[in-house]
Amino acid sequence: MPAPLVREAPALEWEERALESTEGRAYGCLSESLAARGVDIDRVEGRLRSQRVETPSWGFGDTGTRFAVFPQRGVPRDPFEKLADAARVHGLTGVCPTVAIHIPWDRVDDYSGLKEHAESLGLRIGAVNPNLFQEPDYKLGSVCHPDPAVRRQATDHLLECVEVAVEVGSDVLSLWFADGTNYAGQDSFIERRHRMVECLGEVYSTMPDDLRMLLEYKPYEPAFYHTDLADWGAALTVCQKLGERAEVLVDLGHHAKEVNIEYVVALLLDEGRLGGFHFNNRKYGDDDLIVGSVNPFELFLIYVELVGAEERSGKRIDYMIDQTHNIEPKLEAMILSVTNLQEAYAKALLVDRLAVDEARRAGDVLGAHRALLDAYAADVRPLCAKVREDLGAAADPIAVFKESGYAQKVAGERGEGAGAGWG
Numbered sequence: 001m002p003a004p005l006v007r008e009a010p011a012l013e014w015e016e017r018a019l020e021s022t023e024g025r026a027y028g029c030l031s032e033s034l035a036a037r038g039v040d041i042d043r044v045e046g047r048l049r050s051q052r053v054e055t056p057s058w059g060f061g062d063t064g065t066r067f068a069v070f071p072q073r074g075v076p077r078d079p080f081e082k083l084a085d086a087a088r089v090h091g092l093t094g095v096c097p098t099v100a101i102h103i104p105w106d107r108v109d110d111y112s113g114l115k116e117h118a119e120s121l122g123l124r125i126g127a128v129n130p131n132l133f134q135e136p137d138y139k140l141g142s143v144c145h146p147d148p149a150v151r152r153q154a155t156d157h158l159l160e161c162v163e164v165a166v167e168v169g170s171d172v173l174s175l176w177f178a179d180g181t182n183y184a185g186q187d188s189f190i191e192r193r194h195r196m197v198e199c200l201g202e203v204y205s206t207m208p209d210d211l212r213m214l215l216e217y218k219p220y221e222p223a224f225y226h227t228d229l230a231d232w233g234a235a236l237t238v239c240q241k242l243g244e245r246a247e248v249l250v251d252l253g254h255h256a257k258e259v260n261i262e263y264v265v266a267l268l269l270d271e272g273r274l275g276g277f278h279f280n281n282r283k284y285g286d287d288d289l290i291v292g293s294v295n296p297f298e299l300f301l302i303y304v305e306l307v308g309a310e311e312r313s314g315k316r317i318d319y320m321i322d323q324t325h326n327i328e329p330k331l332e333a334m335i336l337s338v339t340n341l342q343e344a345y346a347k348a349l350l351v352d353r354l355a356v357d358e359a360r361r362a363g364d365v366l367g368a369h370r371a372l373l374d375a376y377a378a379d380v381r382p383l384c385a386k387v388r389e390d391l392g393a394a395a396d397p398i399a400v401f402k403e404s405g406y407a408q409k410v411a412g413e414r415g416e417g418a419g420a421g422w423g
């Protein structure tokens with residue numbers, strides 16, 4: 001008889017402990033090894049419990065590429081149903097109590113009704129995102145358009161969104177402009193920049209004191225020659241002109257390939273002007289894929305910078321997901337993004353910062369690097385599962401979601417996608 005390929009594993013010490021479930025045992029094993037390393041596990045769990053991730057209303061609706069939209073059964077037909085789906089994600093993950101809205105995609109007659117509906121589901125409305133990229137009038141830009149009448153129209157929409165923010169109880173106005181040019185010589189870079197600063201200055205001056213403005217940059221698309229806020233430097237300098245409550249938003253899909261995003265994050269943190277994130281992942285362009293699905297190591301390194309800054313200043317940063325699902329089931333995709341964020345944060349919290357500092361001071365290049373790799377290699381899934389349970393959410397959110405029959409239920413109630421969401 002051939003020898004068995006797998007020998008029976010010897011009983012491990014932690015298996016002998018009175019831990020009832022596989023998850024419990026895995027957690028026991030991890031917490032023991034962390035305690036042996038001197039990690040304060042209660043503190044790590046506390047930080048994980050306080051993590052917050054905002055989901056985007058448009059991530060629940062049908063979206064597509066410029067080639068096709070594949071409608072899914074059961075997608076929300078209006079902003080109220082998007083909130084219902086967002087509440088589901090929050091219930092299962094425990095860390096997503098706010099939802100970003102996009103106007104006019106989420107325009108309703110009664111914004112206080114929308115606010116109350118969110119509250120009845122245990123949610124709040126988060127960032128309000130104006131939309132200045134779909135009207136035919138914005139072909140040559142919005143706040144940078146050469147025609148003052150179009151700039152007026154764009155500014156009025158931004159002012160409308162300030163009012164919406166007040167009505168829904170939001171304290172974030174999150175701005176992204178598709179403005180740019182397609183051909184060299186088409187317009188003046190500098191005049192366009194001055195037009196933007198003037199329009200945003202007007203909006204900024206009307207904002208109530210507790211409203212923050214986030215400015216998101218993007219190197220190309222839809223404009224192909226230049227974009228008016230192409231990178232973090234362009235966004236930062238406009239924020240500096242506007243005032244302290246204007247801060248930069250980093251969307252992980254909005255960089256040229258190979259840009260060191262964690263370095264950009266560190267610089268913005270050091271300037272005290274990193275206001276928010278749009279998490280997603282990409283392989284080529286602005287792919288808006290599930291967070292951590294392509295480059296989880298990059299996500300971890302970004303969190304290493306964020307954890308460092310959290311310890312230094314505790315400044316507010318809004319962590320939002322900006323992702324669109326073309327072929328994958330939307331709720332599962334959103335949940336997976338959130339759990340990937342929980343794991344990236346957990347790993348970053350486990351970095352032995354004293355060891356890193358010591359290695360850096362000693363010029364031990366690989367010692368510092370390996371301290372990061374050690375944390376990255378930790379299997380934090382049992383820790384995150386425990387934290388979710390502590391929050392009253394699910395240890396395994398996707399399994400619980402699938403078993404719940406929610407997707408089938410809403411597919412029956414809502415039917416074929418109504419195109420609510422992205423456009």
Ligand code: PSV
Nearest residue numbers: 058129176216251278286322
């Ligand atoms: C633009 O690509 C962007 O990242 C902005 O945040 C928009 O609001 C969002 O995507 C729309 O899907």
Ligand code: MN
Nearest residue numbers: 216251278322
């Ligand atoms: Mn974005």
